[in-house]
Amino acid sequence: MLDTTSFAILPTQEKIEGEPKLHVGSVKSFAWKDHMLTGTNEHGEFLIYFAEKKIPRIIINPFGKVDSASSIAVSLKQVPHEASFQETNDLLMITCDSVKVEVTKVPFTIKISNDQGTIFQSGSPSAFYKNSGEVFFDALMETDDVFYGFGEKTGFLNKRGSKLSMWNTDVYAPHNKDTVELYQSIPYFAVHNKQRSYGLFFDNTFKTEFDTQTYSNKYRMSANGGQLDFYVFAGENLKEITTLYTELTGKMSLPPKWAIGYHQSRYSYRSEEEVLEVANRFKQEGIPLDCIFFDIHYMREYRVFTFDKDHFPQPENLISTLLNSGIKVVPIVDPGVKKDVQYPVYAEGVNKGLFCKYLDGQIYYGDVWPGTSAFPDFMNSEVRNWWGSLHKFYTDLGIEGIWNDMNEPSVFNESKTMDLDVMHDVDGELKPHLEMHNTYGLYMSKATAEGLSGLLPDKRPFVLTRAGYAGIQRYATVWTGDNRSHWEHLEMSLPMIMNLGISGVAFTGADVGGFSSDCTPELLIRWTQVGAFMPYFRNHSVQDSIRQEPWVFGEDTTEIVKKYIKLRYKWLPYLYSLFHESSQTGVPIVRPLVMEYPEDENTFNISDQFLLGSNVMIAPILRPGTTHRSIYLPEGVWYDYWTKESYQGGKYVLIEAALDKLPIFIKEGTILPMGSEVQNTTENQILEIEVYGGDNGKFSLYEDDGSSHGYKDGHYSITNFQTDMNDGYLRVNVNISGDKQWKSQVKGMKVYGYSGDVRVENLSEVREPEKWKIEIL
Helix, strand or coil, X not given: CHHHCHHHHCHHHCCCCCCCCEECCCEEEEEEECCEEEXXXXXXXXXXXXXXXXXXXXXXXXXXXXXXXXXXXXXXXXXXXXXXXXXXXXXXXXXXXXXXXXXXXXXXXXEEEECCEEEEEEEEEEEEECCCXXXXXXXXXXXXXXXXXXXCCCCCCCCCCCEEEECCCCCCCCCCCCCCCCCEECCEEEEECCCCEEEEEECCCCCEEEECCCCCCEEEEEECCCCEEEEEECCCCHHHHHHHHHHHHCCCCCCCHHHHCCEECCCCCCCHHHHHHHHHHHHHHCCCCCEEEECHHHCECXXXXXXXXXXXXXXXXXXXXXXXXXXEEEEEECCCEECCCCCHHHHHHHHCCCECECCCCCECEEEECCEEEECECXXXXXXXXXXXXXXXXXXXXXXXXXXXXXXXXXXXXXXCCCCCCCEEEECCEEXXXXXXXXXXXXXXXXXXXXXXXXXXXXXXXXXXXXXEECCHHHCCEEEXXXXXXXXXXHHHHHHHHHHHHHCCCCCEECEECCCXXXXXXXXXXXXXHHHCCCCCCEECCCCCCCCCXXXXXXXXXXXXXXXHHHHHHHCHHHHHHHHHHHHHHCCCCEECHHHHCCCCHHHCCCCCCEEECCCEEECCCCXXXXXXXXXXXXXXXXXXXXXXXXXXXXXXXXXXXXXXXCCEEEXXXXXXXXXXXXXXXXXXXXXXXXXXXXXXXXXXXXXXXXXXXXXXHCCCEEEEEEEEEECCEEEEEEEEEECHHHCCCEEEEEEECCCCEEEEECHHHCCCHHHCEEEEC
């Protein structure tokens, strides 16, 4: 391919983009009514109101009337929040509690402030456009600003100095720093420095771009069409900003517990015999397993909602056998429906007009795995209902989770996707694929999740998706796509997952071991160590690569990989509690250090460490042959999880990490509930509480049945643990609330970093204290 040689940079192919010269000008008229400020500029109109107390929404349409309808990303009901208005000679001001939006009349500019002072300031002029339909907005950038979020992007944590575009793309070629378009488009970011923070969501479903590279004192966001429609989140810190963003776009639902266990996959396990061999080998090796994935070869010539009866002749018996061993099955379901008049799914979709079409009514066809295929128009609610109902084929077999892939949508052609002039029927309103492309995967995930919920009303559905738009967290778990068995991809997975978490997607992970290329024993070990502490934990590999199941590299490797898969289950009570917290607050499970230490500039650019919750530091080895690394420990006292050696924070430390050791540090005051060994999440765990001696330690252990929606009706329990160090002893206060039916058995408590008297209070309310064993270690 010439585009991978120097031919790609021939001088004749240089593109020189001129600055947009047209801007909206100055305010010509305005009106304040129903807590909304509307107005006209010299070119176009604007609308400003508060969607919530700390969430002003700004819409600017240079081409005419503003459209206040939101995209599918927004789940918050759009009712303007109560606010006050004031006018001066130069300004229009809207105030809601502590947040003020100021509009300068000449030229039209915007400033937003809160108790921290000015947090957001547009350029002057601010809003630009081209007659071809593109729109641009400039905002000022401070010297010490760092940028986080933008969803699923390669590179380091801090995205300042980048040009990032949003256009969902199937990228099998190795992902690297220059791969700016991947499977997810989440046009949201957070800006931070020591003095202030804010978030911004640009709700424009066209292809968008964010440029923090070209200009030294401002950044620019732009879109290929539509209008400038964005929300600013005026929170006090990065955690509150993430909460505000997920109040707007929705929070992750609490997943079934089996979804956060260990999952095994390959492209593909090609027969019933192979699937059972893999499942039995896990049992023989004593390695926990909750789920096996079926990739595309389980189907009859890649037709979704079918089984290949030559290689999967008795899927009912296969799935029943696995379920009896506590192993769930998740099959892949792609959007491409094979063009075959004898295939009922295709025939019904054609007869009912459910596939994507051109303006003249002709069905769009593209090539994917089954060959020539039609694609459901998921933007239409009737289509989503139909597609969701088709999953009865799987749920009748006992399947409770679905894997959506190829839903960018990916098409095997030069553009890699559907023709841009395909028209989508958004419940009566026709919109071109140019506008709706980035939302296709989100709409498909919505169809799948709602279909499973209807078919399994007493079960929490699990949907895994490759593609999505802002708000995808409401419907699906996200994995980072076709990574490779490269050490660089292991390293890159950390900031990708942290930035996805900042962008509202808390339940996410990368394929452990790498999907493509050949894994090595050392890489599998180091990647499994990382995966054990990521929200989503799946080993997956491509058909032509070396196998990478836990046992393939020999006994020594198997033992270490098994150690960390078992460690995942030991930590499951802690992880499940973090999932519950995230479902309530939107704060991610895996967090960059800066989220917890926003005033410590040493944390601003750390991409190779992460926090699991607030107080657990994971600092993996990310290079081959490496057994030492530097770790930054923020303020406080930190304990090595393995040796219990204490370290004073606020500095870097050099630590040793042999091949079987993942560096884990626990902050003083942390309380960890640890579970007993199990083969999967169908087995009950006996808990042991680990306390790292310190004052004002807090943790809320969340427990429920792990599968139903009963928790929504109060069928759960929360045990609050709190420590304080008064009167010369360490007091651990235990208090339970909720439905005690779901309390696990606790065998005792271990206390580290404290050698004095330990007293447990209120234990009699929830436990039998005489059965507790308290050890001071």
